[in-house]
Structures are given as structure tokens and as C-alpha cells.
Amino acid sequence: xxxxxxxxxxxxxxxxxxxxxxxxxxxxxxxxxxxxxxxxxxxxxxxxxxxxxxxxxxxxxxxxxxxxxxxxxxxxxxxxxxxxxxxxxxxxxxxxxxxxxxxxxxxxxxxxxxxxxxxxxxxxxxxxxxxxxxxxxxxxxxxxxxxxxxxxxxxxxxxxxxxxxxxxxxxxxxxxxxxxxxxxxxxxxxxxxxxxxxxxxxxxx
Amino acid sequence: xxxxxxxxxxxxxxxxxxxxxxxxxxxxxxxxxxxxxxxxxxxxxxxxxxxxxxxxxxxxxxxxxxxxxxxxxxxxxxxxxxxxxxxxxxxxxxxxxxxxxxxxxxxx
Numbered sequence: 324x325x326x327x328x329x330x331x332x333x334x335x336x337x338x339x340x341x342x343x344x345x346x347x348x349x350x351x352x353x354x355x356x357x358x359x360x361x362x363x364x365x366x367x368x369x370x371x372x373x374x375x376x377x378x379x380x381x382x383x384x385x386x387x388x389x390x391x392x393x394x395x396x397x398x399x400x401x402x403x404x405x406x407x408x409x410x411x412x413x414x415x416x417x418x419x420x421x422x423x424x425x426x427x428x429x430x431x432x433x434x435x436x437x438x439x440x441x442x443x444x445x446x447x448x449x450x451x452x453x454x455x456x457x458x459x460x461x462x463x464x465x466x467x468x469x470x471x472x473x474x475x476x477x478x479x480x481x482x483x484x485x486x487x488x489x490x491x492x493x494x495x496x497x498x499x500x501x502x503x504x505x506x507x508x509x510x511x512x513x514x515x516x517x518x519x520x521x522x523x524x525x526x527x528x
Numbered sequence: 529x530x531x532x533x534x535x536x537x538x539x540x541x542x543x544x545x546x547x548x549x550x551x552x553x554x555x556x557x558x559x560x561x562x563x564x565x566x567x568x569x570x571x572x573x574x575x576x577x578x579x580x581x582x583x584x585x586x587x588x589x590x591x592x593x594x595x596x597x598x599x600x601x602x603x604x605x606x607x608x609x610x611x612x613x614x615x616x617x618x619x620x621x622x623x624x625x626x627x628x629x630x631x632x633x634x635x636x
Contacts (some may be wrong), residue, residue: 330610334581334584334585335551335554336548336551336552336555336585336588336589337549337584337585337588339547340530340548340588343544376584378577378580378581380577389549407580407583407584408580423581427584427587427588428587428588429538429587429588429590430538430539430540430548430588430589430590431537431538431539431540433588434539438608446609
């Protein structure tokens with residue numbers, strides 16, 4: 324049976340390829356170019372499956388997963404990570420709240436992995452087994468990727484623990500993250516804490 | 529560029545492959561310009577982010593030469609030895625231009 328599948332990637336080549344593939348297989352694809360757009364798209368089309376990249380502007384794939392897993396209306400969503408990072412570093416599915424991870428690679432390999440996951444009789448959103456890593460057989464840890472991720476994590480930890488309240492705001496005024504200090508001061512109406520209908524619509528002012 | 533050969537290798541219809549290449553090219557030139565700007569601004573995180581996107585698309589489309597150029601530039605950027613006038617930026621533009629010509633001419 325065809326599924327509603329939301330594809331989130333800032334690379335249009337990947338979006339187009341997956342839309343063509345999924346439509347041919349009888350699914351209904353919906354696309355978004357980053358996590359923020361994905362949250363907006365979910366208001367109109369509640370997907371059965373979310374296929375998302377990790378490195379994206381605005382709300383990235385890891386934050387998107389966290390928001391989805393923290394939103395009761397989205398609890399049945401099966402999440403597949405599709406990222407080039409997966410070919411360079413082992414992705415921790417449980418930590419991300421994701422159910423499968425496919426390394427970006429040549430089109431034919433990617434297609435085989437995506438279809439293999441989607442053709443399962445049951446897509447269990449509570450299955451976070453590390454067995455569900457695909458195309459990652461030849462992981463070669465690249466220093467550059469490690470540094471990029473490590474530097475990103477380092478910056479996030481510093482921001483999270485600052486006494487000052489820090490908000491990350493897009494050019495259009497959408498608040499996409501806030502540190503602990505903001506939350507402790509009572510500002511709770513942020514995307515990952517808001518009811519589904521108001522996600523990604525909390526605006527400055 | 530051998531477009532029919534690449535399409536066969538990737539097990540995709542040639543027309544669909546050409547369409548994906550066109551989409552890639554629409555963004556690639558802009559991304560290379562953004563990489564140049566990020567190098568000038570000494571913004572390594574931005575260079576890494578842009579290179580990540582370009583590398584992902586190149587690998588997906590089987591553009592191995594572009595992939596190795598971008599990987600090499602990314603490594604140099606990390607080592608702070610990449611300048612906005614680096615010859616690999618010109619090479620990258622040249623190769624992207626050649627793919628574009630192959631599609632426009634309908635050959636390859």
C-alpha cells in the first residue's frame with residue numbers, strides 16, 4: 324500500500340530523484356528543503372515516513388528528529404536518515420530517534436536501500452536497532468567530518484549552558500532553537516514543545 | 529562526458545539522468561561561488577557545509593572527478609591552505625561547464 328512520505332533535503336537532486344522513485348513505486352511523496360519547511364509541510368500532510376538528511380540549514384536533521392519524537396501527534400512516523408555523513412561516521416539511531424539510516428551514494432545503491440526499507444511488512448517507529456544501517460559497510464572515518472560534527476557539538480554545548488538566554492532566529496523571524504536559559508525563563512512555546520498545529524510558527528515579537 | 533554510460537552504470541533512464549544533471553548544474557555554479565566567498569571570509573564551517581552538499585550530489589550522480597576535486601579542496605580549506613584564487617576552483621568551474629556543454633549539445 325502506498326505511503327505518504329516526506330523527503331527533506333536541501334539538495335534538489337536528491338529531492339527530485341526520490342520524488343520520481345517514490346511516485347513510481349505508488350507512494351505519495353512530499354518535499355521540504357530543510358527541517359523548518361518540513362515542520363510546516365507536516366501540518367498539511369502528516370507523513371507515514373520521514374526521509375531526512377542530517378546537514379541542512381535552519382533546523383537540521385538531528386533537531387527535526389528530536390522535534391518529531393517529542394510531538395505526540397507524530398509518534399507513528401517512521402524516520403529514515405539519508406546522509407553522506409553515514410558513509411563517514413557511524414550514526415547512532417537511538418540517540419537520534421531514527422529507525423533506519425542510509426548512506427548517500429550512487430543512485431542505484433541508494434534506490435535499492437530505500438526500497439528495501441520501505442518494502443518491509445511493518446515499519447516500526449519504536450525500532451531503533453543499529454542493524455538498520457545501510458550502505459555503511461565501508462565506513463571510513465574522515466577527519467574533516469569528525470571535526471565538523473565535533474565543532475558543531477562543541478558550539479551547541481556552550482550555547483546550551485550559557486547563563487544568557489540565546490535564541491536562534493531565521494531571517495523571516497521564526498525561532499528555531501533556544502537554550503536552556505530561555506526555557507527556564509518560561510518561554511516554552513518553541514517548535515519542539517508546541518502542539519503540532521503551531522509548530523515552526525512561533526515568531527519574534 | 530559519457531552521459532549514456534553513466535546512466536547505465538547508475539541503472540537509471542538516460543532522460544531522467546540528464547534531468548538530474550540539469551538540476552545539479554542549476555545549483556552547482558552558485559555553490560562554487562558561495563565556496564569562494566566563504567574562503568574569502570575565512571568561514572571554514574560554511575566551506576565545509578557547502579562542500580558537503582556538493583560532494584553528496586557529485587557522489588550520487590557518479591561524478592567522481594568533481595567529487596575528488598571538492599574533497600581535496602575541503603581538506604585544504606581545513607589546513608588553511610586554500611585561497612580564493614586556488615587553481616582547483618577554476619578546474620571545478622571548468623568541469624561543471626563541460627557537463628553543461630554535454631547536456632546542451634545533447635551528446636556524450
